[in-house]
Amino acid sequence: MGNTGKNEFNFWPYAIVSMILTVVMLGIWTIKVAVNNPVQEDNSYMMKYQDVDEKINEILASQKMFDEKYRIDLSGNTLKLGENRIEIRVVDKNGNPVEGAEVIAIVTRPTTSKDDIRLNEFEWTGEKFLSEPFELKRGGRWNIEVKVTIEGTNGFKTYKTFVK
Structure with missing residues (x-):
């Protein structure tokens, strides 16, 4: 029930x-x-992040030694669609141009490395280093990352720009 x-x-x-x-x-x-x-792999300091992690103290010490003697100036660069060249001025603390530096640059987008343009050939013009010509086919945000080596010390500089 x-x-x-x-x-x-x-x-x-x-x-x-x-x-x-x-x-x-x-x-x-x-x-x-x-x-x-x-x-996307980060290539800060133009190395794999594992290498940067392992050697960060040496990188920062070298950067500090470089900054005590020299300055890298990228402010004169404006990128555009089509053919470009970048100018890198390396000066000592007195403002005198420094010749004989080893210069490497990467023109890259901030979010991806698939559009990277690596520049190894630079011409000394008496006041600045002038890159080989390269072409940009896409607009938007771009970074110019530079590594300058003088007498065993490395200096790094990143310049952010926008391409229209």
Whole structure:
């Protein structure tokens, strides 16, 4: 006589199953997004981040020694679509141009390294180092990252610009 004729329906098993399916679907979605957006390697100081992490104290000490003697000036650079050249002025603390420096530059976008343009050939003009010609095909934000080596000390400088 305990049965009143009423059929009770319990939703708890359906709620638990739907929560489990939701978690599985969100896991699949997370993996799909991660695979479609791979990690971009940071190339600060023109090295892999593992090398920078391992040698950061030596890099900063070399930068400090460089900054005590020299200054890198990139302020005269404006990039545009098409052919470009960059100017790098290296001066001592008295403002005299420094000749004989080893200069390397990378023109890169801040969020990706797939558009990097590495510049190794620089011409000394008597006052500044002038890069080989290179071409920019895309507008937007660009960075000019420079490494200058003089007498075993390294100086680094980043110049941010916008290309229209």
